[in-house]
Amino acid sequence: MSGLCGMVLALLLAPLVARAQLSDEMVRIGVLTDLSGPYSDWAGPGSVVAARMAVEDHGGRVLGRPVEVAGGDHQNKPDVGTALARRWIDLDRIDMIIDMPNSSVALAVHQVGRERNRIIINTGAATSDLTGRQCSPVGFHWVSDSYALSTGTTRAVMRQGGRSWYFLTVDYEGGYALERASESVVRADGGRVLGHARHPLNSGDFSSFLLQAQASRAQVVALANAGTDTINAIKQAAEFGLTRQGQRLIGMFININDVKALGLAAAQGVVATEGWYWDRDEESRAFASRFAERHRGNMPSQYQAGIYSAVRHYLKAIEAAGTDEAMAVAARMRALPVNDMFTRGGRVREDGRHVHDMYLVEAKKPEESQGPWDLYRILSTIPADQAFRPVNEGNCPLVRP
Known part of the structure; x- marks a missing residue:
């Protein structure tokens, strides 16, 4: 009982x-x-x-x-x-x-x-x-993270012939991290970094920074920024005619919302790395x-x-x-x-670090889009073990030697 x-x-x-x-x-x-x-x-x-x-x-x-x-x-x-x-x-x-x-x-x-x-x-x-x-x-x-976002895009662009780079970077740690990771790939693969410009967060006028990038004659102008800064920089770069003169704009931290805000007429051909895409x-x-x-x-x-x-x-x-x-x-x-x-x-x-596959994407041409959010084509899948920094290279104290 x-x-x-x-x-x-x-x-x-x-x-x-x-x-x-x-x-x-x-x-x-x-x-x-x-x-x-x-x-x-x-x-x-x-x-x-x-x-x-x-x-x-x-x-x-x-x-x-x-x-x-x-x-x-x-x-x-x-x-x-x-x-x-x-x-x-x-x-x-x-x-x-x-x-x-x-x-x-x-x-x-x-x-x-x-x-x-x-x-x-x-x-x-x-x-x-x-x-x-x-x-x-x-x-x-x-x-x-900055490693995954910058290295995948940088390697892809260098394979397409982009050997000389100029960085336009937002002036805080997130921008520096993107720039450092990308620059290390450029140098390791035999490319050249011709200059850097720093801009404050939420800038409205990129003219002086873009003129410096234009004067460098770098093949690639890499935007190590995000949000409205990326959008404004791409819009103003078009006004200065950077791409018409043969320079290529790369968005290190560009998102689908940025492409939507820009419109495909301005964003077409921009290459980026994404962790997920709604139409996958x-x-x-x-x-x-x-x-x-x-x-x-x-x-x-x-x-x-x-x-x-x-x-x-x-x-x-x-x-x-x-x-x-x-x-x-x-x-x-x-x-x-x-x-x-x-x-x-x-x-x-x-x-x-949550490790998973990443995706190399390219903004479509306007005539290729089938709807307001049909903005990307997936160029390739970057396997998880290649997308992120190796665990033993980050100097994390939690990682056993």
């Missing part, structure tokens, strides 16, 4: 034990993004939409508790981003922070996660330092259709799709760990494979 009573008591207590593994009455996810600045089109409100879709598709609950998504604007300022991250963690009990377009903000919030023992998943930042010297046991980098296959098209219904008809960027993937993986890791404690969840995130609409056969390395 006593054995039966024990079994009954265990069954009654089981839900309480499971719930006790969560630190609070719910799991809270904070999407720290650029809601109205230069990166808001390919991150911003759409990142919040993607995170909420991921929660809904997981069933809205984890370990029997509801999951909540909050959004916040870092205004592209590290002090604003870190202050909001600390408030979220200390006062609002946020369990995981995701997105962070802008590498300076991302590196700062990465450190907050380390200090406060909270999962930080960067999807929108470029700097590969997040999984290099600045790697964290609770930090992850999901979609792409049936599964990606189905997700994109659902996303567009919620986000004013816009197709998701690779970063918004990455938000969805990373949130789903995080929730699966909580389920597998039986707790939302950051170190336990981080261990499960590294152990579980990533198979979803974003990628097949993805995995998370010990340095926190």
Whole structure:
């Protein structure tokens, strides 16, 4: 009889034990993004939409508790981003922070996660330092990075004859990282770097920088910037006639939203590297259709799709760990494979880098497009083991020699 009573008591207590593994009455996810600045089109409100879709598709609950998504604007300022991250963690009990377009903000919030023992998943930042010297046991980098974005494009353009380069770079760490990675490939493959120009974030006038690039007579003018900076630079380069004079413009951090804003008449022929494209296959098209219904008809960027993937993986890791404690969840995130609409056969390395196939894409000619978002052709697939920096080259302290 006593054995039966024990079994009954265990069954009654089981839900309480499971719930006790969560630190609070719910799991809270904070999407720290650029809601109205230069990166808001390919991150911003759409990142919040993607995170909420991921929660809904997981069933809205984890370990029997509801999951909540909050959004916040870092205004592209590290002090604003870190202050909001600390408030979220200390006062609002946020369990995981995701997105962070802008590498300076991302590196700062990465450190907050380390200090406060909270999962930080960067999807929108470029700097590969997040999984290099600045790697964290609770930090992850999901979609792409400066190494993947710049090296794939650089190698492709050099194979097409682009031997001399001039870099037009946004003046913060994300731009420097793109430039460094690309320049290393140019030099290693026997090319020449003829100059660099630095511009402030969210510039309206690129005339002086473009004149310097034009005067260099470099075959390739590489834009190591993003968002409205990339769009404005390409538009003004057309006005200066750079391409008509034989120079080629390369977007190191160009996104589908940038191509859409530019229009194919201006963007045609631009080569870039993407981690995901909405028209890749049936599964990606189905997700994109659902996303567009919620986000004013816009197709998701690779970063918004990455938000969805990373949130789903995080929730699966909580389920597998039986707790939302950051170190336990981080261990499960590294152990579980990533198979979803974003990628097949993805995995998370010990340095926190999510490795997956990347795609070399080219903006179509206007007459080739079949619709407003039919903007790319996929030129080739870059296998995961070639797309990202080798794990032993990043100097991450978490990587065993």
